[in-house]
Amino acid sequence: MSYLRSWFSLDTSSSPSNLEPDSSYPKVSLSVPGSFNEEDEDDGSETAGEDDAPPAFPAINSAQRAAASSSSSSDSSRRFSIPTILTDSALMPPPPIPSLATRQPGVPAPKGSSSLLSPMNTTQPPRKPSKREKVALAPGFGPLDWGNLKASGQNLRGVDTLMRIPPSVLKLHNKKEDAWTAINGKVYNITPYLPYHPGGEKELMRVAGRDGTKLFSLTHAWVNADFMLDACLVGFLVPEQSS
């Protein structure tokens, strides 16, 4: 009981003298933080450092303070420089806003107008119809049908043996019913291929009776004529005098 009373040592007035705390227990003094206390005045006491003030930042002996004081004048060397907050007018103006609304798809921006956006290359104005339009092939004359005809074993050459063909002989085969052309030194009978040609018969007939290598590669260099017309091979183009 005497032990419990010792915790209420502040209330000593009401305590009877015979209920004084036992000297064998340490005396505890209750001090309310923030309230005046005699011990708070004494710097050497244990409670002297118990304040809630944050530590100096930057620290008193920090490199930041040293740098700030070295750049300033000698009498203000102990002062910490506070950065100035710039107003809107003092700040660098922002970049111009790209005028997206005024842009026309496919039309490049006028010269000198700056924009951080890349040019709109993906949107092109409608293309003019190309001269090289695909021709609607008749039913049963598609690429697969041509492949089937080649594989059928039918004689598409119109000749029995491969020949050496000079330009003068090639020239004679320039009719739809009997059309030959030379591509990369090989002479083909193009008559059976005419209805299967995706570019149309008329275009294909432009090379009938002559060396069509140049026109062929100018039109569609990616097409493998050797494979397309292998079943139509007639012979090989040779110079005139060697025949």
Ligand code: HEM
């Ligand atoms: C003589 C052998 C020829 C063969 C085997 C051949 C074959 C082909 C093939 C396979 C295509 C379809 C290409 C594709 O879809 O990408 C094609 C398209 C075409 N060919 Fe030929 N061709 C020949 C000659 C010619 C010639 C001499 C012309 C006339 C200049 C021509 C004009 C075209 C055109 C305009 C197209 C359609 C457009 C295109 O597909 O790009 N072809 N040809």
